[in-house]
Amino acid sequence: MTVDSKLIEMSRRYGSDPDMVLAGGGNTSYKTKEYLTVKASGYPLSTIDDSGFVMLDRGRLKLMWHKTYADEENERETQVLTDLMASRRFGEVNRPSVESQLHDLFPYQYVLHVHPAKVNGLTCSIEGENWTNSRLAQQAVWVEATKPGYILAMTCQKISQEHQKTTGQFPKIMILENHGIFFSADTVDEIDQLVALVFDTIQEDLHTAPDFTKEPFDEPLVNQAHQILDKVFPENAIFFDRFHSLVELVADERSVQPIMKPFTPDHIVYCRHEPLFCTSQTLQATLEAYREKNAVLPRIILIQHLGMFSAAETAASAKVARDLFLDQIKIAYYARSFGGIKPMKSEHIEFIRNWEVEHYRAKMESKS
Structure with a gap:
């Protein structure tokens, strides 16, 4: 053809x-x-x-x-x-x-x-x-x-x-x-x-946009989190981010809500249906609780006051999850110019999570 x-x-x-x-x-x-x-x-x-x-x-x-x-x-x-x-x-x-x-x-x-x-x-x-x-x-x-x-x-x-x-x-x-x-x-x-x-x-x-200016971070806390994540993810498949708008979002339970639900099917396919939000002290326990609840590990881990870890089975999948969650953050800020965010409905999230079509797409793209 x-x-x-x-x-x-x-x-x-x-x-x-x-x-x-x-x-x-x-x-x-x-x-x-x-x-x-x-x-x-x-x-x-x-x-x-x-x-x-x-x-x-x-x-x-x-x-x-x-x-x-x-x-x-x-x-x-x-x-x-x-x-x-x-x-x-x-x-x-x-x-x-x-x-x-x-x-x-x-x-x-x-x-x-x-x-x-x-x-x-x-x-x-x-x-x-x-x-x-x-x-x-x-x-x-x-x-x-x-x-x-x-x-x-x-x-x-x-x-x-x-x-x-x-x-x-x-x-x-x-x-x-x-x-x-x-x-x-x-x-x-x-x-x-x-x-x-x-x-x-x-x-x-469009009058609102995220600020991706990198900010300094607490290296011992990042290393501590890495050690926990290294036990369940390959070492080369974990990425850490900390920038101005992200610090604003992960300040507390209330500030992080705009990015806790997916906006589109792509965010579910590549980042899972929800990220994990926790403190540095509760990372180990909440990671295990997430796996117990969902039968999978999170792709995005948001740690209060610290930043964001993107992790997956391979470096390529972790990078894609990172890119898509940064996209999620962009959408959250852009939506402020149009009355605020409107995430996907719960019934549509569940449909995507169980839809064979999206499982097939994710499988094909992981191969490539």
């Missing part, structure tokens, strides 16, 4: 920009009348080539919009995945992005889907919807938080059709609460213009 060169160029350009994409987040696509070429699950956009895409039969995808699936979540998601896999063109072996239906929904040729912190400062805020309807009403639609996959696709279809009836045009921008943003157009140049429009408009109203 030879993939459209402009699709690959767009994918790599946005995928290589850490302000746009972190880890394996985001996806892209290009469509013709018959086929949708979409990023396969588990492939990073930054280095993607022909082998990282999968071609789907749009006729088969269309049938999925009119099919009735089971009400029970696990059964429904299994049925949807089966149909999605069956939509692959003969000979294709990659697993399509779970958001392939959403890509196919847009009537425009190119689609870019990303999860930038500045956009998610909006999507994870109390006033995000009102701001979108006020500042981008003609170009964009707001999609209230819902479970990803099939349910999200059906929700977006309904909202887009309503927008089209009102404005006469299918939306080119979808802003998804606690998730990210979709851009779609018939050319990559127009997608670039839409991205610039959204970021410039957000920037006009």
Whole structure:
């Protein structure tokens, strides 16, 4: 399969920009009348080539919009995945992005889907919807938080059709609460213009940002924490951070609350569903209690007055967890410009924690 060169160029350009994409987040696509070429699950956009895409039969995808699936979540998601896999063109072996239906929904040729912190400062805020309807009403639609996959696709279809009836045009921008943003157009140049429009408009109203200025730390306390973490994590897979805004956040139980719940599915996949917050004195006991409660160790350990440890089974996984939690902190500060934070709902957190699709994505990306 030879993939459209402009699709690959767009994918790599946005995928290589850490302000746009972190880890394996985001996806892209290009469509013709018959086929949708979409990023396969588990492939990073930054280095993607022909082998990282999968071609789907749009006729088969269309049938999925009119099919009735089971009400029970696990059964429904299994049925949807089966149909999605069956939509692959003969000979294709990659697993399509779970958001392939959403890509196919847009009537425009190119689609870019990303999860930038500045956009998610909006999507994870109390006033995000009102701001979108006020500042981008003609170009964009707001999609209230819902479970990803099939349910999200059906929700977006309904909202887009309503927008089209009102404005006469299918939306080119979808802003998804606690998730990210979709851009779609018939050319990559127009997608670039839409991205610039959204970021410039957000920037006009963005008045809060984290301060990443490094601060001195108590070396004996950091070494003490390291010794405890070294017993359960590889030595090279533990990272420590201490900077101005982080010190503010880990001052006490109240100040740390804005970053204790995930904002988007990516934060759950890479950082777990919650960090561990403790004191230097209680680290050992709370680490064991976390494992007892969750059957896994935390990826992010916040120590009161000290700072943040990122840890995992490998150095690569620990680094990704660190990057995503720094993203979480950015969102918490950006959201202050839009009425304050709005983390994911508990039911959506639990859905992601148990969703086979995200387990598969995490497994594929850990291999790469």
